[in-house]
Amino acid sequence: VCVCVLHFSECADLMTAGSRRCIVVSTLAEACFYADHGFDDIIYAYSLPFDKIERCAALSEKLDLFQVLLDHHDALQQLKRRPLKDGQLWHVWLKLDCGNGRAGVLHSEPEALSLARAIAGTEGVELTGIYAHCGNTYSCTGVEQIQAVAQDTTSCVLQFMEKLKAVGITCKSSIGSTPSCSHPVQDMSKLSEVHPGNYIFYDVQQSMIGSCSLEDVAVRVLTRVIGHCPQKDQLLIDCGWSAISLDGAGKLPTGYAIIEGHPDLKLSSMTQEHGRLEPISGHLDYSKYPLGTLLSLIPHHSCATAMMHPVYHVHSKGRLLGTWNPTRGW
Amino acid sequence: VCVCVLHFSECADLMTAGSRRCIVVSTLAEACFYADHGFDDIIYAYSLPFDKIERCAALSEKLDLFQVLLDHHDALQQLKRRPLKDGQLWHVWLKLDCGNGRAGVLHSEPEALSLARAIAGTEGVELTGIYAHCGNTYSCTGVEQIQAVAQDTTSCVLQFMEKLKAVGITCKSSIGSTPSCSHPVQDMSKLSEVHPGNYIFYDVQQSMIGSCSLEDVAVRVLTRVIGHCPQKDQLLIDCGWSAISLDGAGKLPTGYAIIEGHPDLKLSSMTQEHGRLEPISGHLDYSKYPLGTLLSLIPHHSCATAMMHPVYHVHSKGRLLGTWNPTRGW
Known part of the structure; x- marks a missing residue:
């Protein structure tokens, strides 16, 4: 579950049905916030910032499962330079760019396979999975276009998993974005997990893309x-x-x-x-x-709006049920 | 001094040279924050929101000088309906629109004078001053254009003060905006005070308008x-x-x-x-x-950027001097 737009533990409790496991964050501040609130199995889904290695190491050593993401050999070198104590492993996702064009190593480049092999072959480091963010669904309109991008991203990841298998590597696989996970294609069931984004709030933008109807916006x-x-x-x-x-x-x-x-x-x-x-x-x-x-x-965009507020009021059927306090910073 | 973009008491201490008086805010959350930090003589420079009357009354009753601003007869009625205890007076600024076109009653309309007279004539209410925000300086380029707007706004306010005098009313007068107060015109010295805006930070926008040079941006x-x-x-x-x-x-x-x-x-x-x-x-x-x-x-705009951060690091000559924590909300 991606809680990266939400920043508060009450909501993450809802989203994980109380398990407090399997969450994805986009800032280290959120990772720390959730770790302090008893959450575990957290993916910090952001190309590893070098200034945060030490804090990532501390979380890795403290939690049962803290996972980082990288897309460059230099980041792997940073992890090598900071081995975890007691033989613990860095849990690493390789970020693959399957056409979104923001972060990640291009799935079609030989570099992608060589980086995956380097991660898998590095002492003290485990290749936990392959992740692709299909943010290119944000330029879609309608379910058909969304599903075309979702299919394309899924196919690229699954093909990459085959390449890995051919060199003896197995690990998890995942894709994510609000539109694609709102209208999943069949092949996505072959992935280990998905990161469904902002489905708990939605917004006008998502209704215009076709992820939801305007009535779904919370x-x-x-x-x-x-x-x-x-x-x-x-x-x-x-x-x-x-x-x-x-x-x-x-x-x-x-x-x-x-x-x-x-x-x-x-x-x-x-x-x-x-x-x-x-x-x-x-x-x-x-x-x-x-x-x-x-x-x-x-x-228009609930993540951007939510950022601006120090408190959210939660209500149902005209009754105020409580307040949620977001965390901030990086 | 306008602290409305700053939201933290250490900086307001600097700006008021430690006096902790004569500050202007744009949200009631800031007014409360400063009041709690020992500040007094606060102008809440925002067309009185009706849902905040009770909180404004509490601040008026607690502080030596809490001042509100209005631009409509209905707002005056709200104040009448909530008299302050022990015969204390609501201190009211009338907001005049001198060409900016956002809030305020148009200086040229008979309505402006009638509203000023109504405020001055209402029991339990004092007409403290006339205020015009010349935000139209934000579309200027260069000192000459800025000063033309500053002069025009000042002239309008001074002319309005003459009209008030003719009907036996005296009160303070003020204008404000970052560009106009960065390049004041002579006539501004005839005003009781000015509200100099965001001079303590500045930004690229202000350097392009001509309020400051890029080297002044902090x-x-x-x-x-x-x-x-x-x-x-x-x-x-x-x-x-x-x-x-x-x-x-x-x-x-x-x-x-x-x-x-x-x-x-x-x-x-x-x-x-x-x-x-x-x-x-x-x-x-x-x-x-x-x-x-x-x-x-x-x-581009330091107010907008400052809004996004939970802490500011203050430094000088390469040395970290401390951190400032902004307040948020309304």
Whole structure:
């Protein structure tokens, strides 16, 4: 389970059904946070930053299973230079680039196989698995396109596993991204595991990609009308980029967010603490929006919005069930 | 002194030379934070949100001088409905719009004078001052343009003060914005005070507007090279939008930031934890950037960048002097 956008242990408890195992994080701060809250079997799914080797070593020595990810020979050298105590092994995933083009060693390059063999052959290090992040699903629209990328990534990984097998290496395999794991293809069952991303929150972006419907989105930012600007046919709200983020660059038909129940309104611009709402067509009826009116915004990207808040209020059927406090930093 | 972008008491101590008085904030969370740290004489420079009246009343009753700001008759009604105990007065600034076009009542509208008179004439409420935020300086380039806006805003406010005087009302006057207060015009000395904004940090945006030189910018984000992508002629760094923000929309010639000492590099795109550096022209020499290389980014907008970090490291002449912990929320 990928908890990298969530940053709080109550939610990770839900996602792991209380087992507190098998989680994926993207910052070491999260790894430490979860380790301190009794979680174990954590993958730090981020190309090993060299300045964090010592902290990774400490987690590896403390936890039952702490796993790192790398995509370069130099990173392997760093691990060799810091052997773990009592003969413990560094658990290493090799990051493969199967077309996403961000991090990872290209699956088609001979380099990929040679790095996998080097990891497997290094004393004090174990090749735990092969991982590919198919973030290229983010440019998809619709299930068909998502599944084409998911199939392509899965096939690349499975072919790579065959190459490994041919040189006598066996290990786990995994792919991940919110869209691909929302619409898995059959072949994904041949992988050891998947990393399903942000399925617990979703957002407008995921609904537009086709990962979910808008009804599946579980995050809102509440805001109030704090000003009337009839000269500009605008409402001023107390939600700026410090509350919802600049993610999406305001390119939704409704600007930086969807205003729930008001498809005619657009969040057209923001400063730090202020947002401006405009009618998409026609003119505003100010009598419908007295100062103090509460509005509910559905964020373009819930990870970016969640980053901006020190606390989340959890509710169900109109009842407040509790608050979640995210962790921050790296 | 405007501390609204800073959110921590050590810095506000510096800015007020230890007096812990005369500060301006843009969220009530900051007001409470500073009040809890022994600050007094605080202006909450934000069009009064109705859901925060009770918390504002508590601060007004606790502090020597807590000041609110409003721009609408309905907000005045809210204050009337919640008289302060022991005959204490609500200290109210009227927000005037002098051409900025965000919040505030238009200086040229009869409404402005009528609202000022209503505030001054309301029992339990004192008209403390007239305030105009000249955020329209943010679209300026160069000192001349900045000063033209500063002059225009100042003139509007001073003219409004004359109108008030003619009906027997005297109170303070103020304008504020980082560019205008960085290059004040003579007439600003006729105002009671100014709110100088983000002069203690500055950023690339302010250097481009003309508020400061790039050498004046006091904020950096440190990042490391974590990947080589020769297929795309890119370096991968461990700085995504979660570390520097999406402010500026990547429109600088160098993308989302300036890479100090490397004018040939551009931060062309980011995801949550990853950034991509490209050469502005020619090809990358990867031998100059081994994995682990430390790079220093100058942010487009330091307020947006500061928002993303749970701690700031303060240094001088290569020595670490301490850490500052910002407050968050509203």
